[in-house]
Amino acid sequence: EPEVTQTPSHQVTQMGQEVILRCVPISNHLYFYWYRQILGQKVEFLVSFYNNEISEKSEIFDDQFSVERPDGSNFTLKIRSTKLEDSAMYFCASSGTGRVLAQYFGPGTRLLVL
Amino acid sequence: GIQVEQSPPDLILQEGANSTLRCNFSDSVNNLQWFHQNPWGQLINLFYIPSGTKQNGRLSATTVATERYSLLYISSSQTTDSGVYFCAVVRAGANNLFFGTGTRLTVIP
Numbered sequence: 001e002p003e004v005t006q007t008p009s010h011q012v013t014q015m016g017q018e019v020i021l022r023c024v025p026i027s028n029h030l031y032f033y034w035y036r037q038i039l040g041q042k043v044e045f046l047v048s049f050y051n052n053e054i055s056e057k058s059e060i061f062d063d064q065f066s067v068e069r070p071d072g073s074n075f076t077l078k079i080r081s082t083k084l085e086d087s088a089m090y091f092c093a094s095s096g097t098g099r100v101l102a103q104y105f106g107p108g109t110r111l112l113v114l
Numbered sequence: 115g116i117q118v119e120q121s122p123p124d125l126i127l128q129e130g131a132n133s134t135l136r137c138n139f140s141d142s143v144n145n146l147q148w149f150h151q152n153p154w155g156q157l158i159n160l161f162y163i164p165s166g167t168k169q170n171g172r173l174s175a176t177t178v179a180t181e182r183y184s185l186l187y188i189s190s191s192q193t194t195d196s197g198v199y200f201c202a203v204v205r206a207g208a209n210n211l212f213f214g215t216g217t218r219l220t221v222i223p
Contacts, residue, residue: 045210102162
């Protein structure tokens with residue numbers, strides 16, 4: 001069964017450094033998403049991406065965040081200058097179009113900012 | 115924004131018992147999904163169920179969209195069912211999932 005993959009599974013970085021989280025969505029899906037989950041809290045929406053542009057973003061997704069689909073398979077989230085409060089699990093998801101709109105989640109990248 | 119409330123927040127069951135988890139939402143939705151977050155943090159898709167009833171083994175779910183709630187039934191619970199169960203919805207007109215705060219289930223042998 002097709003699945004969403006994410007790399008790396010864990011990342012430790014110093015405050016102020018840039019990180020890039022990578023995702024490979026399910027191959028025939030057209031909508032891509034990033035969510036995050038701070039430890040012990042609920043999952044929060046960051047951004048959605050369709051047709052090579054951002055379709056929706058939350059107030060969390062400020063200027064330090066950016067997304068890109070650099071080729072036909074990868075979808076990336078860049079955090080330009082990490083802060084301690086960016087420590088979280090970051091999930092990528094994808095969905096197709098049409099009547100079935102279920103979103104499928106990757107296994108997540110656990111980011112720790114020191 | 116839309117409110118998604120899950121109950122109970124915590125649930126402890128003896129292995130073999132049945133349970134019902136509830137999700138209430140405050141607005142019309144065009145997507146509702148149930149997830150199980152395992153101890154490694156992975157979100158496992160259980161059901162895509164914007165309306166109606168579905169069953170998958172020991173799990174079943176029912177969504178009554180007109181009354182803005184969904185129920186997840188777990189029968190004959192096993193220790194591997196432990197974890198956090200999240201309900202998440204997409205508000206009509208949007209495409210992002212909005213998650214509830216979850217129900218933490220602990221199944222003891």
